[in-house]
Amino acid sequence: MSAVETEGSRVASPSRSSTLAQLGPALPRRRLALLAVVSLAASLSEGLGLLLLVPLMEVATNGPQGGLAAALASWGLPRRLDGLLVLFVVLVSLRSLLVQYRMVLETRARIEVTSRLRDRLLRALFHADWRFLSSLRQGELLSLATSAVDRAGNSLQFLLGLFSALVTLAAMLVAALLIAPLPAIAVGAGGALALALYAGLRRRAGQEGEALEARFTGFYGFFIERFGALRIIKSLGKAEDEAALARKLAAGVANAQLRYQSGLALGQVVLQSGAALALAGAVWLALTRWNVPLAALLPLVALFARSVPLLAAVQASWQHYAHNAAAIAEINARVTQALSRAEPEWDGISPAPALHRDIRLEGASLFHAGRAVPALDKASLIVPAGSVCFLTGPSGAGKSTLADLLAGLIQPDEGRALVDGVPLEGAALAAWRHRVAYVQQEPVLFDASLRENLLWAAPDADEGALRACLSRGAADFVLDLPDGLDTRMGPGGRQLSGGERQRIVLARALLRDPALLILDEATSALDRENEARIVEAIAALKGKVTVVIIGHGGRLAELADQTVRLENGRVLG
Structure with a gap:
């Protein structure tokens, strides 16, 4: 027996060390290689610009010219003040252009990664089996496809910022070593010590990031559920209770954000204080012990002063990355889980079962994890082709599960489903779905034109087919609207009444020219007039x-060639 856990909500988190590797399929490698080159060039130009301060100071103070001035002369570069200033402006301008280009490349890389991650997530989910998909919460899916994917894209940008800051720090260190090796080594050792002290805070940042991600997911899920239940909330007078619960959840998110920001601020204090202490010690030693000339010391201080905010940028970029990496881990875990539940795809060529004789269930049983009673228990049924079968029974009896088996949405854990003797499994299962149309109790229409809503089911249908399906579905009233097929439906099709929406959904289902049409409580919420029109449409089929x-019950039951009653997952007749 195979059973699906309500495991849709159980996701094993990948180790943080593998998070960057998990971005692999979404990484634009050529763009990243170009980014690395541009970052190196920008850091090199900044380092050279700061290094140029030494001969500038020597020329400006008429002091003795050291090795850097001699090096400039050997390269054919000017040693006069005006020439050095021009060269300095050129280097600074070049760095500014390179930094601007790097920012554009970083943004493009983030957008590309975000697009690829979202596409990978949606493709994995859409191709997973229905039992897995039905176990997932809509709020979690919305959070994954929107905020989590965006944060995952941001993580790459923070990682690129981290790389840029480290490369620039390395350029600063090389420049400092060329000016005065001993103070540079002292400051470098102090910066390394500050980073080592920050290691514990870095681990804490990862944990706070995961906690914040979990809070965000729950927050999204709450509002998805509540906005879908506004009518019930109003009717039961639960507005204040729900508002209080929303405030409680918002407070939890706020506390998680405060802990995250507090960790970020504490990291800044550790790194900046450590760097300032290292800088002060190096300057003291340079003046009192190592006799570093003033013309070299001032550029050296400028280099060190530039390095302090770079250390802060390293810390902030890493901490932001650690937070956003939790989103990457969540996305990849869900993608991995969905891929493990992927179904065989229809090749578009292999013929679907024809349904000339009947659809059969033979001893079909289906189990859900955590439930002692099976959703279906050894159900056997024959539905002759062209007939109308009415499934009835108490709520939870297994009616919708049985219909899902007939539609090929799921497979039984025991027994089998067959169409004209062909088992619904593998490629035949996917092919059969293209011969099935489904109309549920709550009509689904999109905020688009009527034409676009119909073509969603059959993109190649022509004008004649659209008008014919509207007539068959008792929805040809829309042709009398001012804009006809180009009438906008509004969000959820709310420009129309519930009954009118359901008739359009039936017409869309018939546009597929289905071999099997399933109506799941399709008229239970309709007035008599709309119910009568749908009954007439079904009778004609x-x-x-x-x-x-x-x-x-109701008037649709009167059309049935056979009535099948289910109780506790069993077919009673």
Whole structure:
């Protein structure tokens, strides 16, 4: 027996050390290589500009010229004040252009990674089996596809900022070594010590990032559920209770954000204080012990002063990356889980089962983890082609599960489902779905034109097919609207009544020319007029389309060639 855990919510977090590797499939490698070259060039130009301060100071103070001035002469570069100033301006301008170009490249890389990650996530989810998908919370999926993917893209930008800061620090250190080796070594050792002290804070940043990510996911899930239940909240007078719960969740998010920001601020204090202490010690030693000339010491201090905010940038970039890396881990874990539940794809060529004789269930059982009673228990059923089958029974009896088996959305854990004797498994399962149309209780329409909503089911349908399906689905009233097929539906199709929306959804289902049409409580919330129009439409399909109706009675039940009652997952007859 195979069972799906409500495991959709259980995701093993990958180790933090593998997080960067998990970005691999989404990384634009050529762009990143170019970024590395530009970052190196920008850091080199900045280092040379600061190094140029030494001969500038020597010329400005008429002091003795050291090795750097001699090196400039050997390279054919000017040693006069005006020439050195021009060279300094050129280097600073070059660095500014390179930094601007680097920022553009970083933004493009982030956008590309975000797009690739989202595409990879959605493709994995859309190709996973239905039992896995139905176990996931909509709030979690929304959080993953929006904020988590965006934070994952941001993580790359923070990582690139970290690389840039480290490269520039390295350039500063090389320049300092060329000016005065001993003070440079002293400051470098002090900076390394400050980074070592920060290691514990770095681990804490990762933990706080994961906690904040979990809070955000729960927060999104709460609002998805509550905004979908506004009518019930109003009718039960639960507005204040729900507002209080929202405040409680918001306080949890705020506390997680405060802990994260506090860690960030503490890291800044550790690094900047350590760097300032190292700088002060190096200057004292340079003046009192190592006799570093003033013309070299002032540029050296400028280099060290530039390095302090770079250390802070290293710390901030790493901590922001550590927070956002939690989103990468969550996305990749969910993608891995979805890929492990991927279904065989239809090649678009292999024929689907034809349904000339019947659809059968033979001893079909289906189990859900955590439930002692099976959702379906050795269910056997024959639905002749072209007939109308009415499924009834109490809530939770297994009606929708049985319909999902007939539609090929899921496979039984025991027994089998067959169409004209062909088992619904593997490629045949995916092919069969293209012969099935499904109309659920709550009509699904998109904020687009009527034409676009219909073509969503059959993109190649022409104008004649659209008008024909509207007529068959008792939805041809829309042709009398001012804009006809180009009428905008509004969010959720709310420009129309519930009954009108359901008739359009039925028309869209019939546009697929299905072999099997499933109506799941499709008329339970409709007024008599709209119910009557749908009943007329279904009656006209008898003998042409196999129809399975799920309900508790009503006029659709009168159309049934057979009525099947289910209780506790068992077919009673």
